[in-house]
Amino acid sequence: MQWEVVVGLEIHTQLLTQSKLFSGASTTFGGAPNSQACAVDIALPGVLPVLNRGVVELAVKFGLSIDARINSPSIFARKNYFYPDLPKGYQISQFELPIVEGGQINIQTGKNNEEDERIINITRAHLEEDAGKSLHEDFHGMTGIDLNRAGTPLLEIVSEPDMRSSAEAVAFAKKIHTLVRWLGISDGNMEEGSFRCDANVSVRRLGDDTLGTRREIKNLNSFRYLQQAIEYEAEFQKYILETGGKIKQATVLFDSEKRETHVMRTKEDSHDYRYFPDPDLLPLIISSDWIEEIRASMVEPPDLCFSRFIDSEIGSNGKETYALSKYDATMLTVDIDIATYFEKVVRIIGRKEAKLCANWVIGEVATRLNQDNKNITASPISPQQLAELILRICDGTVSGKTAKDIFNTMWDGESHTSADEIIKIKGLRQISNSDEITKLVDMVLIENPQQVADFCRGKERAFNSLVGQVMKKTKGKANPAQVNDILKERLKKKN
Amino acid sequence: MAVTLEDVKRVANLARIEISNDEANTTLDQITGIFSLIEQMELVDTSKIAPMSHAQGVEQRLRKDEVTEIDQHKLFQLQAPKTEAKLYLVPKVIE
Structure with missing residues (x-):
């Protein structure tokens, strides 16, 4: 049976700012634990988030570069879930009216071949804050929490399910990676987690219009893992369907050592994030003057x-x-x-x-x-x-x-x-004096009667050997084109 | 829209709020009351009115992208039940 793989990507890219999305704490990587987590980041009572102007400008740059719509007003929402590295008990993200909506990216999967060019549509790109880091090493049976990363600005770029293979997904991710670095909006450092991909994968019979049930592979932080994970996942889903099974919607993790995916949570226990507009934040207004100002500053x-x-x-x-x-x-x-x-x-x-x-x-x-x-x-x-x-x-x-x-x-x-x-x-100046070269060529012809004879009998290779001899005599300083010409001329006379 | 006792218990669970059956029933009554108020409001024709987010039309204030905070982890960690190596310690969490 012929199957078609369908992939959509969600890419989290860290925006290159000095300070956090809603606070004046530093975003520098590698600081001592909790040295860059201020009262807003650790969610002390009574604090208020204040939006970073620089973050807005970087997101707008991305939107303009892919011909997307810049929403104004754009609004922030609370995404509610409980985890110790999320001190507020919710993440400030965007749900309705994300800052960037629509737009597209061209990808090429082959070399120099226009037929391999495809357009991938972008659904949206929204701003959100990163969570802190949990360290599960042994702290007397407890977990250590470093909140330096909490509140770091992320742009989550969501594509339509427009990709049809792992190669296309990788080409798309690489294109976005190049773009964000080119625009100077992210350093794209994958080892430091500044660029991470989630892949939504489903398969369907070739020719089907409706999409199959998808499973989402979380947190792929290299292009190689992205490729391997999609390939494994697609094969797994084909196998299940071909043996009469059904795909259950789920979130899965990729084990890069075993090269397989395993279930993290299924839809039944999937999170209900209870999104609602964040009452601490007013609608973000981006005037057309401001947009033009940003456009003018872009490379x-x-x-x-x-x-x-x-x-x-x-x-x-x-x-x-x-x-x-x-x-x-x-x-x-x-x-x-x-x-x-x-x-x-x-x-x-x-x-x-x-x-x-x-x-x-x-x-x-x-x-x-x-x-x-x-x-x-x-x-x-x-x-x-x-x-x-x-x-x-x-x-x-x-x-x-x-x-x-x-x-x-x-x-x-x-x-x-x-x-x-x-x-x-x-003393590397090339010898371009033709008299001098002619003298050397003649000398080589006399010294190598065998090669001359070979050449006259039609052995082309003998010619190269003669050129080599001349170059050797000049320690490589003769103009090779000139040597070629002169040698050809002298040999013609011999013929 | 009718809210059920199950809905109330589910939302409470998502919000990590422990409630008794009595509390759930009381909350159900209260929420149902709020919903009927909303239903009443929905009868007003607002199709020609642009939505607004604030009575005074104010918009989000922005700050310059600069670092204004200093390291205060020592002060903050005075309130934490347990810390080690500058980390906050919490009961082990594994998904």
């Missing part, structure tokens, strides 16, 4: 940056375009810092050499960053330094291969040295 969204990188015509907005391949543009827009670095380099060199610049940023720079586990903002080679080096390839001073050696020399500590200095000190 170019990643999708627009991507289109600009692949476009060949300069757009109506007069912004630079680079006619890159989709693959190159994808690699350069995984992160705003990489895109910015690339543009700094290409602005110095000129858009004609955009492809060469892209190759360097995606190739050498990315490789070394990976090896050193560094972010591009911490690159020992500045965009200016890289541009100077690439310029020396463009003007024929050094070959691409020599340039790579210079790049590595610069990277490995001889910082603040320019490419020009290294070329001068190490």
